[in-house]
Amino acid sequence: xxxxxxxRKAIMLxxxxxxxxxxxxxxxxxxxxxxxxFFTGNVLTGFEFNGIENFTRLLTDPYVHDAFWFTLKYAxxxxxxxxxxxxxxxxxxxxxxxxxxxxxxxxxFFPVVLPTVAIAILYQxxxxxxxTDGLVNELLVNVGLSSVDWLGAGDTAFIVIVIMDVWRSVxxxxxLIFSGLLDIPEDIIESARIDGAKTFSLFRYIVLPMxxxxxxxxFIFSINGTIKVFDxxxxxxxxxxxxxxxxxxxxMYRTAFQFSDFGYGSTIAxxxxxxxxxxxxxxxxxxxxxxxx
Amino acid sequence: xxxxxxxxxxxxPRAFEPHRRTPGAVALHVLRRIxxxxxxxxxxxxxxxxxxxMVINSFKSNADFLSxxxxxxxxxxxxxxxxxxxxxxxxxxxxxxxxxxxxxxLVFIVLLGTAAGFALEVLVFKGRGTILxxxxxxxxxxxxxxxxxxxxxxxQSGLNGTYWPMILIYTAGGLPLTVFMMATYFRAIPRxxxxxxxxxxxxxxxxxxxxxxxxxxNAILTVAIVQFFLIWNDLLIALIFGGKKSxxxxxxxxxxxxxxxxxxxxxxxxxxxxxxxxxxxxxxxxLNQRIMKxxxxxxxxx
Numbered sequence: 232x233x234x235x236x237x238x239r240k241a242i243m244l245x246x247x248x249x250x251x252x253x254x255x256x257x258x259x260x261x262x263x264x265x266x267x268x269f270f271t272g273n274v275l276t277g278f279e280f281n282g283i284e285n286f287t288r289l290l291t292d293p294y295v296h297d298a299f300w301f302t303l304k305y306a307x308x309x310x311x312x313x314x315x316x317x318x319x320x321x322x323x324x325x326x327x328x329x330x331x332x333x334x335x336x337x338x339x340f341f342p343v344v345l346p347t348v349a350i351a352i353l354y355q356x357x358x359x360x361x362x363t364d365g366l367v368n369e370l371l372v373n374v375g376l377s378s379v380d381w382l383g384a385g386d387t388a389f390i391v392i393v394i395m396d397v398w399r400s401v402x403x404x405x406x407l408i409f410s411g412l413l414d415i416p417e418d419i420i421e422s423a424r425i426d427g428a429k430t431f432s433l434f435r436y437i438v439l440p441m442x443x444x445x446x447x448x449x450f451i452f453s454i455n456g457t458i459k460v461f462d463x464x465x466x467x468x469x470x471x472x473x474x475x476x477x478x479x480x481x482x483m484y485r486t487a488f489q490f491s492d493f494g495y496g497s498t499i500a501x502x503x504x505x506x507x508x509x510x511x512x513x514x515x516x517x518x519x520x521x522x523x524x
Numbered sequence: 525x526x527x528x529x530x531x532x533x534x535x536x537p538r539a540f541e542p543h544r545r546t547p548g549a550v551a552l553h554v555l556r557r558i559x560x561x562x563x564x565x566x567x568x569x570x571x572x573x574x575x576x577x578m579v580i581n582s583f584k585s586n587a588d589f590l591s592x593x594x595x596x597x598x599x600x601x602x603x604x605x606x607x608x609x610x611x612x613x614x615x616x617x618x619x620x621x622x623x624x625x626x627x628x629x630l631v632f633i634v635l636l637g638t639a640a641g642f643a644l645e646v647l648v649f650k651g652r653g654t655i656l657x658x659x660x661x662x663x664x665x666x667x668x669x670x671x672x673x674x675x676x677x678x679x680q681s682g683l684n685g686t687y688w689p690m691i692l693i694y695t696a697g698g699l700p701l702t703v704f705m706m707a708t709y710f711r712a713i714p715r716x717x718x719x720x721x722x723x724x725x726x727x728x729x730x731x732x733x734x735x736x737x738x739x740x741x742n743a744i745l746t747v748a749i750v751q752f753f754l755i756w757n758d759l760l761i762a763l764i765f766g767g768k769k770s771x772x773x774x775x776x777x778x779x780x781x782x783x784x785x786x787x788x789x790x791x792x793x794x795x796x797x798x799x800x801x802x803x804x805x806x807x808x809x810x811l812n813q814r815i816m817k818x819x820x821x822x823x824x825x826x
Contacts, residue, residue: 256696
């Protein structure tokens with residue numbers, strides 16, 4: 232039977248189209264992009280070889296430092312919120328609401344599928360301070376506080392970005408972790424309860440250890456996504472005010488398409504790729520270690 | 525939440541038995557439910573209120589929005605905001621453009637991805653593990669890493685300014701996850717089914733199209749839903765390759781509308797966002813369970 236499953240013609244016919252498209256559009260460009268890091272210029276002016284200058288520039292560029300730290304700060308904070316709040320939601324669905332959780336799940340998940348630009352514009356207006364206060368400032372004024380120019384300063388703009396991105400994604404992590412909690416056999420929890428386990432110890436010794444795999448998966452997925460943040464920041468603040476909310480992705484976009492330096496843009500993209508790779512490998516390794524213990 | 529955890533989890537199935545309880549037990553039960561209800565109320569307000577706020581503001585005149593509190597209902601309902609948004613925002617064009625790039629990409633992703641998943645999981649040949657890994661690596665690569673060389677290549681070949689760059693990049697970008705998910709789904713199907721087909725005289729290619737592909741109907745729908753949202757909501761590729769006005773996708777169009785026109789015309793801007801959101805809402809109400817499962821499956825496998 233091996234010969235049937237080894238049908239050469241079928242393998243060629245079924246595999247080649249996908250492999251060809253993938254190779255031409257992803258694999259070769261990745262290598263090409265790596266090659267571009269040794270050049271400067273763009274498609275209109277032509278490219279010029281400049282050795283490792285892009286890399287030395289990358290190390291000393293203050294904008295890259297700012298963007299790098301912004302990306303890291305954003306990724307860590309948003310990932311924590313996404314996974315912790317998502318875990319809380321999942322526990323609510325699984326242990327408190329149980330079968331009646333469908334409606335809440337459906338509602339809280341809805342922002343996940345909305346176009347980012349629509350959400351970002353909505354949040355611009357929610358947090359607006361001029362020419363007229365948005366909803367958030369109206370609430371602040373009504374409780375006796377003063378209106379804040381949220382998007383006018385880097386620190387407060389960062390808060391808005393975090394709130395918005397957590398708002399639009401937490402329903403997803405709720406459902407993701409919930410689907411992991413569903414795998415915990417009910418009789419284990421039941422028997423632990425009969426053995427006298429209280430709510431907290433039940434959580435500490437049964438639920439938490441058994442949901443570690445899905446938590447690690449969520450962490451990997453979340454941090455991988457947040458390191459690549461582009462849409463929401465671009466549409467909400469455009470990286471401003473100044474460069475205070477510019478992640479690496481946006482700085483790379485600007486370098487390539489506003490300052491027309493494709494070579495340096497590729498170098499920043501490479502830094503981004505390496506970050507994704509390190510994070511994934513790191514979490515993958517630590518989750519492995521945990522599973523074997 | 526912690527207090528209610530013991531009560532509800534023990535009573536399976538949760539039955540209504542109020543007549544058996546003493547009034548004290550009922551009061552205690554209600555008391556224990558309070559934190560849960562507060563949490564749920566909070567969740568509903570936080571999720572739904574911004575969307576409701578957006579809808580009521582889409583009906584206001586500019587004067588109304590600027591002079592009254594934004595949480596107040598409109599003085600007058602300005603339905604024409606929607607007509608203005610539709611016209612000025614070129615929504616007909618941007619929605620058409622989004623469909624023109626999304627639909628072919630989805631068809632290509634499903635066809636090529638399912639075929640490759642089948643070849644890599646069911647068929648036997650040297651190097652298939654390596655090729656699967658190669659596809660898998662693509663899940664981690666950020667879009668930023670490939671757009672610059674592709675911009676060059678498409679520019680040289682004269683394809684920039686057409687829909688092709690977007691369709692090709694979305695297709696290739698969707699393949700890693702799709703191939704991997706399809707391979708996983710095919711793993712659950714016994715190979716004997718396909719071998720039996722060949723005894724009846726079908727080639728393996730024929731077996732794929734007549735048996736494998738139809739058997740994957742549900743999986744294909746799941747994959748298509750996941751990819752639909754990834755492509756429909758993409759901004760980066762659409763901005764770079766669909767930045768020309770005639771090629772604007774709905775996301776790029778909305779972004780431009782907000783910058784050029786919406787900065788001073790609140791009603792139509794809110795109306796434009798509402799139109800963008802409404803189509804997705806309808807789709808979501810029809811498919812929400814499957815969308816949730818599909819996106820979650822995509823994430824864990826990715």
